[in-house]
Amino acid sequence: PIHSVNAFLMGIFLVERPQLIPSFFFASISWLLLAIMFYRRHNPNPWRRCKSFLELFQALIVGSSGKVVPIESFQNAKEAAEYENMLRQRIEDAEKMALQAAEEAEEEAKLQAQEMEEIGETDNDLSTKKGGGISIDPFRPILEPIQGYLALATRLVRYVRNILLWEECYIAFWVTIGCFVLSVVCLFVPWFFLIRWTSRILVWTLLGPWMRLVDIHYYSKIENMTPEELQKAKEEAKIARRLVTEAAVLEARIERENAKKLKVLKQYLFGKFIMKVPVLKDDRWRDIPLPQSKAEPYNPKTLGLAELAMKEAGYHRIRVPGQQLEGDMIPTIESKTFTEAPVGQATKEHAEADSSAN
Structure with missing residues (x-):
């Protein structure tokens, strides 16, 4: 009922005050995301819940999201089954x-x-017409670009879906915060004043009699040029365009060569199969743990001064390098130092801080 009441009140305000449309538009996005978040938070299955807005806001303000709630095996299994x-x-x-x-x-x-x-x-109509209709030839040069556009559209739809469903909870949180801030800012923007004066400036600037000056100082020069001057201007424009094209072709060729060399070297070092790991979630299906699964908060062991020093020195620890390569002529595996100690802080202070925190 509260959503219906909000929609009714928003409709009343927008009918009487159309200048509030931008503000209410951004507020509606925040409202939609919060409504979906509340819907998911009330799911009996704890594995299908998402982080709440208050948890993320608390983590933003104080740096901690509060107490971690463990998930027991078969927690709310009966209620979750009935809900499903x-x-x-x-x-x-x-x-x-x-x-x-x-x-x-x-x-x-x-x-x-x-x-x-x-x-x-x-x-x-008595005229003679040729029949045949539209024919789509299933050739790769025609359908492959369409397939690429469809794949891009599919990924974009999945990104939007994951944000709306709070699968990408951090992005959804920032979108909610941003839309809420924009809705408040738009309340104080004089939209009618801006539209009126923008229209006046455009009309008085682009449609006035002084546009004749543009004809005199620009178009008249082109119209009064001789055929030889026009041909010379076209040749100069063609040469300038050719230079820009050659520079772009050279840059693209260098990028293709570097990408091909990097691909061959990665196949030589790590295997013949290469896959790009997506930054955002674009899976079609979401993997949900089984009811017998459980989750517990991770409590790291408190380390003493000697143990922490050996850990920072890499004693009995093997650093597994990644697949990031560096270098131009012969790329090599990027080497990084491995330590968990804060930079610029003494080891003793780091150990005491861990002991006092635990």
Whole structure:
């Protein structure tokens, strides 16, 4: 009910004060994300919940999200199963209704086609036309760009879906904060004043009689040029464009050569299969742990001064290098120092800080 009340109040304000549309637009995005977050937080299955807005806000302000709640095996398993069955039943009912509506629409289309056939053709055009229709040739040069655009659109839709569903909880948090701030800022922006004066400036600048000066000082010079001068200007423009194109071609060729060399060297060092690890989640399906799974907070062991010194020195520890290469002629594996001690802080102070924190 609270969402219906909010929608009703927003509609009332927007009807009477249209200048609040930008502010309410950003507020609606924050409201939508918070509503989805509350919906997921009330899921009986603890594995399907997301981080709350208050947890992320507390982590932003004080640097800690508070106490970590463990998840026990088969926690709320019965309630989660009933909730899943209810959702599944609602989806099945919606699919049945959609299928029934599609069948009814198909029957209606057949009936309409039959009626049109009974009415007959009323085209009085006597001209001769070539038939054939549109033909799509399944060739790679034609369909491959379309496939690339579809793949990009699919990834973008998945990114937006994961943000709306708080799968990317940190991005959703910042989008909520940003939209809320923009909604407050837009409340104090005089939109009618800006629209009125922007329109006045554009009209008085671009549509006034002084545009004749542009014709005199720019277009008249072009119109009064001789054919030889026009040809010379075209040649100069063509040469300048060719120089820019050659520079872009050279840069692209160098990038392709470097990418090919890096790919071959990575295949030689790490294997013939290379896959780009996505930064954002773009999986089609989400993996949910089973009900018998459990989760506990990680409590690191308190280290003494000697143990911490040996740990920082890498004693009995093996650093596994990554696949990041550096260098131009012969790229090599990037080497990094491995230590968990804060830079610029003494080891003794670091150990005492860990002991006092635990």
